[in-house]
Amino acid sequence: MKTSLHNRIFSSLALALAAFLSVLVLFPAFSHAVSMPTISFGVENATNPEQVSTGLQVLFLLTILSIAPAILLMTTCFTRIVIVLGFVRQAMGTQNMPPTQIIIGLALFLSFFIMAPTLNKINEEALQPYLNEEINQNDALSKAVEPMRDFMFSQVKESDLSMLSDITMNNEPFDKNDIPTMTLIPAFMLSELKRSFQMGFMIYVPFLVIDMIVASILMSMGMMMLPPVIISMPFKLLLFVLVDGWALIVGSLLKSFQG
Template identity: 50%
Template structure:
């Protein structure tokens, strides 16, 4: 599974880079013209050479800056990383696991969850485009379909209505009419709400441990002793005994239909 996941992640990145050329082009025919080169070399009279970078390279560089935002805002990454952060806070650990570990775990879990979507993009958009069966614009339109379906499946109707009202839309007859400018913020808002709901459920058992420890210390007259010092080992032990990481990761994956 990791090898397949990495392969489809690389293919998806390639799709975004290649297909983005068709989105930003003002004239699709101009992109397909054989006389347009990605890098043009002009010899000078003194024997030196001058290189001119065309707009294709600039487009790719621009897409590279947008890829992290697209990965966070249009995939399951937001929900996962927020739940992990709330879990760490609920246990009472400030820096363990570190931010790098949580982000890395969230990133690879995102690859796992998004693999079916990236497989469809590879089959329906990337491979036909690489085989020169379809144009870049058609490939981009095909690549949007699996991503839109994934986001729509996780987006609440109330959030869509809210952002449609803010954007001045009266409503949408079909899901295909929903623009990405409305769908993406609605999806992110729904993901944050779901993540906080899951985080609240994670907080309850650890809160109970804190209350029990605090009550015992109060009954013993040890009011100057911080309950966190005593409850932290018990919360860690409880989390390990119930195999907490597997439960949390399994619940996150199950929330997307796995």
């Protein structure tokens, strides 16, 4: 019963996130054809149980929208991308260049690009049929959660999934359908953290070599009071520009989700 409740909550979150992202993607297409409505809120005494139920549904929907950023962090590729981009900035030693807003914005749109097939599938199989009253809410929630689970299963490491399954489940699962979503999400996040730190290590190595070479040269010249970072910074930027570093980083991130 508890697992079923967790799955229903996550399904609602996934459907709400898909609706939100679908609006962002499709907004330029229909904004010129459909007039935007206004929203007004009021507080009145409930006279029947239906009004109480409607109020609770509105409150639940607002709660879902308020935690939409957390859903983005937990169930999409955003975590890996933003961590790797952060490692790039730290490895170059450019402090706040590029700014944090630029890194988060790039990570966000790369996440939309990578998650587009999954979100389109949710929109076509769950959101649009539900809005057209072709399926009920339970069917829409079930159809919405499956593409998200498929994406997370394609990226999660078997060792992380086995560890959390052994901790949270009494019986060994036979297939992925037996694994609850609330077990899959932390295993997916743990796998994303591992991959992002592995990629961060590979990014640090060439910049670390430049720092060591510059420090050795300065020491051999007796210029020990001059910070090596001041001299190595232009060389690291030059190396990053010559190898087209941003294209390599973004290309590697995109390819890492295809395996």
